[in-house]
Amino acid sequence: MKKLFLTVVASITLLSCTNESAAVNTVESMKTAEMQNFDRAMKSLGEPKNRPTEEEKRSGSAELSDRRKKILLPSAMELIQSTGVTNEEIQRKTNGDISAILVWAIQINEKKSAQIRNNAKL
Numbered sequence: 293m294k295k296l297f298l299t300v301v302a303s304i305t306l307l308s309c310t311n312e313s314a315a316v317n318t319v320e321s322m323k324t325a326e327m328q329n330f331d332r333a334m335k336s337l338g339e340p341k342n343r344p345t346e347e348e349k350r351s352g353s354a355e356l357s358d359r360r361k362k363i364l365l366p367s368a369m370e371l372i373q374s375t376g377v378t379n380e381e382i383q384r385k386t387n388g389d390i391s392a393i394l395v396w397a398i399q400i401n402e403k404k405s406a407q408i409r410n411n412a413k414l
Contacts, residue, residue: 318412319409322408323405324404326370326373327371329370329371330367332367333363333368337363342360345357345359355391361390361391361394364397365393365394367397368394368397369393371397371401372393372396372397372400382396
């Protein structure tokens with residue numbers, strides 16, 4: 293009886309984990325190509341070649357260095373443009389400030405991710 297109980301508990305645990313990962317995979321698969329590219333660019337900042345240099349660490353700034361911002365810029369521009377915004381509008385709204393472009397892209401990514409999560413719950 294004890295073996296049967298443990299087997300049932302283990303089966304339920306495995307089943308719930310499988311369902312949970314399926315839900316996560318579904319949310320990830322619902323992201324647009326631009327969102328996925330931006331996510332990959334953000335994650336690439338953790339790669340050894342993209343980590344802050346000793347000099348960047350010494351600056352004491354919490355802001356990304358220009359070098360690291362440039363890594364994110366292409367995918368950020370692509371994400372913003374995927375909403376129908378033109379290069380000219382991006383330039384006009386941000387005055388070409390890379391930090392402003394990145395903040396805008398992060399806001400778009402978060403908004404779209406929230407919409408996807410809400411749709412997945414339905």
